Every structure is written in structure tokens, then in C-alpha cells.
Ligand SMILES: Cc1ncc(C[n+]2csc(CCOP(=O)(O)OP(=O)(O)O)c2C)c(N)n1
């Protein structure tokens with residue numbers, strides 16, 4: 001088993017918090033849901049049932065799960081095109097997400113958004129955004145509104161390492177810091193953009209953390225494959241933002257198990273890099289951690305089975321769901337439900 | 344009634360809405376302490392405070408992102424993009440995010456926000472500070488597009504835009520800021536998607552927008568002296584488009600001219616001409632004629648710029664040639 005240092009991870013876990021037994025199982029279940037859902041989404045893509053594209057969070061589950069378990073109901077999630085995990089982690093049911101991936105009428109957005117734009121306002125998932133960088137600025141707006149309206153809501157914005165090199169990232173951080181907005185920026189550094197290693201196109205070793213000081217922020221680096229540490233980091237970050245002390249920029253180190261999107265076999269990544277990361281699979285290591293702590297394996301197995309049933313049911317219901325009604329095409333451009341551009 | 348400039352009408356319009364509704368906020372570069380680079384937003388910071396009138400860094404994407412995120416969580420922001428030319432650096436927020444989010448989320452997210460911007464030429468600012476870009480916005484489903492030509496309309500249409508549940512692009516014309524007009528006292532609220540007939544004539548119909556409206560009206564006076572009586576319609580709102588008023592005005596006279604400040608290709612007049620030709624062909628006496636800026640970036644020299652943007656003389660000459 002490679003050590004954290006072998007993988008360039010921070011040496012001492014900085015965010016060890018006591019996690020109570022109930023939360024431990026919640027984290028485990030959440031990661032298991034994300035893992036099983038993503039694997040199924042991949043299978044369905046290969047069967048041409050998921051059309052277009054899909055970007056999976058396989059290997060990165062601990063980050064979404066930790067925040068999902070830590071955020072309050074009124075808090076807002078802003079995700080990217082790699083957003084299935086973040087949507088699920090806020091408690092959205094699998095069936096409408098699966099149906100959205102299949103383009104069906106029962107989809108989360110009735111088939112009008114697709115895999116890259118999962119949104120469930122009632123769960124605080126304020127959208128998944130597919131143009132790099134924009135949603136950092138939008139998360140600021142939600143945080144600004146919380147501040148102006150005097151609520152203690154926090155906006156949490158997830159994005160990749162590659163996103164730290166676009167202008168919107170820098171505009172968003174500067175404004176968030178200047179206005180002291182209650183927003184947590186979570187960079188999931190999975191080491192790669194689409195097909196280019198982040199280190200080859202970035203001026204500093206840590207794409208997010210090394211930029212923090214430019215905005216007067218503390219650099220925060222977390223082992224994104226350690227669910228316990230991620231949970232502690234999420235708790236700290238949310239507390240900081242909620243207490244009016246301004247934004248947090250967090251860099252969670254992780255690795256995607258598969259390709260960038262669709263059926264990408266990710267052959268461009270050297271085996272020496274991939275293998276150690278696969279060994280530090282966040283789900284496998286967390287399960288081992290729980291068993292070591294004395295959690296009954298039967299309990300974990302029961303969770304695995306429940307989650308598998310949930311995925312099976314979601315798959316069946318999505319496959320059997322009706323196609324979207326064609327009247328949707330010209331609906332909901334405007335708030336009155338229409339798309340009329342003239343009288 | 345009060346005689347006031349288009350510039351002062353902007354501040355009055357924003358103040359009217361800030362006063363009425365606590366959820367209205369205003370943000371942009373140099374808008375607060377400095378009162379705006381066009382001095383159109385003076386006094387608002389003092390009256391409403393820095394929380395609701397927020398000076399921002401030079402970060403157009405961050406400005407519009409903040410407006411969008413605030414709009415989806417209960418506020419009604421008015422964002423200023425100083426010159427419309429700068430829309431190019433935040434077009435992602437406008438065209439990909441703000442315009443499409445309601446549709447992509449199947450109606451889950453509403454974005455009641457207004458993007459105000461200084462648009463248009465005539466001030467010798469050169470090609471990067473003078474463009475008329477309404478047609479960029481018009482080409483994107485999900486954006487309402489308004490361009491007032493009088494101080495009264497600035498207030499009324501701005502109020503309608505702020506109260507509208509959808510995103511509205513509000514194009515103020517830089518060349519009109521010093522123009523004066525009579526404005527009624529008290530609250531003014533207009534209706535989006537309505538054109539206004541500014542002058543009635545029987546011989547031809549001239550459609551114009553923003554700074555081209557006063558030019559079309561002057562041209563109509565000159566033409567009247569030459570025996571040609573023109574109807575002049577101020578289009579005001581490109582999306583939604585008041586085709587009812589426009590088609591009625593064109594059908595009555597049988598001859599259409601558009602006066603457009605934008606470069607020729609894909610200007611708003613092209614869309615209107617296509618509607619007119621498809622729907623009231625039999626009422627036309629001749630081909631619709633578009634009077635536009637040629638398809639060039641705007642030059643800065645006063646001599647060149649004046650000869651590039653449609654002028655009163657060009658409107659008069661074009662109409663006379665066709666009508667005589
Ligand atoms: C503005 C913009 N440029 C390029 C792309 C194409 N693109 C989609 S994902 C991606 C890689 C993003 O890398 P990163 O931020 O590390 O996120 P990851 O996919 O690794 O989660 C690129 C270049 C895009 N969607 N938007």
C-alpha cells in the first residue's frame with residue numbers, strides 16, 4: 001500500500017475529527033451509492049442507453065460524500081459536468097438522475113439538461129455547470145445573497161484542478177475574499193484535465209492551494225481519498241464560511257479511476273501513476289478502516305446490498321420510463337412557461 | 344412633468360426600484376462612490392448604502408456570476424456592464440448560463456435580473472467602445488432585450504425589466520445620455536415587449552431603435568417638407584418583439600424602412616423584414632429597405648464615424664430615392 005507521501009499527499013492528517021458511529025455509516029453508505037451509481041452509469045453508457053456523454057466521479061467519492069454529510073439543508077451545491085456524485089450526495093434519489101442520463105421524461109430535468117446539468121433546487125443542488133469556471137462566480141452570488149438576506153447559508157462549489165487556470169476562477173476568488181462571502185471552493189485535484197496532466201500546464205505545484213495567498217486566504221490541502229479527513233475538512237470549512245470569516249479555498253488531492261468522460265480508457269496515464277492510486281481507493285480504505293474500528297461487516301454488507309437494490313431499481317425504472325413529451329421543447333424558456341419571442 | 348436627461352433618468356429608475364423592493368440590489372464597476380463612468384448612477388450609494396449598491400472589481404464574469412447566483416436565491420439584481428463591448432468578456436455567463444438555466448433545469452431556477460450596459464456609437468470612442476450589440480443578445484434564446492430611446496422610457500422599461508421574472512438585457516445608448524425629455528412625476532412602470540408609434544404618416548413606415556429613433560423622427564420632419572409622410576415606430580423591445588404594432592404600421596403604409604446602428608449582417612431589422620415578408624407580403628408596395636451601418640468595425644474619427652452610422656441625411660436620401 002503506497003503511503004500518502006508517495007502520492008504527494010499531506011503527511012499528517014490535519015483534519016482528524018471524531019466521527020460518530022452513525023455518521024460513519026452515513027459516509028460509507030453515501031460513498032457506496034456514488035460508486036455503484038457511477039459504475040452502472042458506465043455500463044449503461046457502453047450499452048448506448050446513456051447517450052451523449054457522462055463524466056464519472058469513480059475514485060473521488062470521499063469528497064462529495066464528506067460535504068454531503070456535512071452540509072445543512074439550506075446550503076447550496078454548485079457542481080460541474082462531473083456532478084452525478086455531488087447531486088446524489090445531497091440526497092437526491094437515484095431514479096430521476098438515472099432517467100435524466102437516459103434522456104427520459106421522468107428525469108430530474110425531464111430530459112432537458114442531461115448528465116452535465118443535474119439540478120435539484122429542493123435539495124440545494126443549484127446546478128451542474130459545463131463551461132469551466134463560470135459556476136465559481138455563480139456560487140459567489142448565492143453566498144452574497146445569504147449575506148445580504150442575513151441567513152447563515154453557505155455555498156459550496158466543486159471544480160477540478162484544470163479550472164484553476166481560467167480567468168473566472170481568479171475573478172471569483174478575488175470577489176469572494178474582498179466581500180468576505182460564505183462560500184467554500186473545493187478543488188478536486190485529480191491530477192488531470194481531460195488528457196493533459198495538470199502539472200505540465202500550471203506554474204505552481206498545487207494548482208489551488210498555491211494560489212490561495214494571492215487572495216489573502218490560507219492554503220488548505222486535504223487527502224481527498226480519506227473519508228475521515230475529508231469529513232473533518234468539510235466541517236472546518238463550512239464552520240469557517242458560516243461564521244462570517246469569508247471564503248475557503250480547499251484543494252482535495254484525489255485521482256479519477258477511469259477516463260475523463262464517455263468510454264475514455266485513459267491510456268495516456270502511466271501505469272506507475274495509476275496503480276498506487278487505485279490501491280488507495282477511498283471506498284476500500286474506508287471500509288477497512290471501519291472494520292478495523294470494530295464495525296460489524298454484516299452491517300456494511302447489508303448497506304452494500306441495499307445500495308445495489310437502489311441502483312437496480314433506478315436502472316429498471318429509468319429503462320421503463322416514457323420518453324419526454326415533445327411539448328417540452330418549447331416550454332420554460334420564460335417564467336410564464338412559454339418560449340414566445342413575439343406577440 | 345419634469346425635464347430631465349436620459350442619464351438622470353437611469354439613476355431615477357434604479358432608485359425607484361431600490362426604494363420599492365428590498366430584494367433589488369445594484370452592482371458594477373465605479374457605480375457607487377464614483378456615480379458611474381457616464382455619471383448615470385450618482386447619489387444611489389449615499390441613499391441605499393454599500394450593501395445594496397456594490398462597487399466591484401474589474402471582473403465582468405464575477406459581476407454577472409454574482410448577479411446570477413443572487414437572482415436564483417431570492418434577490419433581484421441589476422448588474423452594470425460599463426460598455427456593451429465588454430459583454431464579450433462575460434458572454435459565457437450571459438449566453439451559456441443566465442440565458443439557458445431555466446430551460447435546462449426544466450423551470451426549477453428563475454433568474455429575475457437585469458444587465459444594464461452602455462451601448463452604441465457617436466462618441467468617437469473607436470471600434471472597442473462604440474458597438475451596437477443588441478443583435479448578439481437577440482440571437483440567444485432566454486434573454487429579453489430592451490433599448491430605450493427617451494428618458495421616460497428609461498425609467499418605465501427599467502422598472503418593467505426589474506419586475507420581470509426573466510433575465511433582461513437593457514441597452515442604454517451612450518449617445519443619448521445627455522438628451523433631455525419630459526418625464527411624468529411619480530412612479531413610472533412600462534411594459535416589456537411593446538413598440539411605440541412615435542409619429543403617424545401614410546406613405547411609409549420607418550422602424551428605429553435607441554439613438555436611431557430621434558434621427559428617424561428628424562428625417563421624417565424633413566421628408567414631410569418634401570411631401571412624404573412617414574410613420575416612425577420606436578421598436579424599444581427586440582425580445583419579446585411587438586410584431587402586432589410593427590405589422591400593423593407597415594401594412595397601413597405598404598413600405599418599410601429599418602434604421603439600424605448595428606453592422607449590417609444579422610441586425611434586428613433582418614428578422615423583422617423576414618416576418619413582414621412572410622406575413623404581410625400582399626400589403627407591401629415595394630421591397631423592405633434596411634438602412635444600417637456598413638459591415639465594418641466603427642472608425643473613431645468624427646468625420647468617418649458620422650459617415651458610417653446611419654445619419655438623418657442618409658435616412659432622408661434613402662427614403663426619397665425609394666419613394667419618388
Ligand atoms: C471553458 C471551457 N474550456 C474547455 C472545456 C472542455 N473541458 C471539459 S472538462 C475539461 C477538463 C477540466 O479539468 P478539471 O478542471 O481538472 O476537471 P476534471 O474533469 O478533472 O474533473 C475541459 C478542458 C470546457 N468545458 N469549458
Ligand SMILES: [Mg+2]
Nearest residue numbers: 160161192193
Ligand atoms: Mg482534473
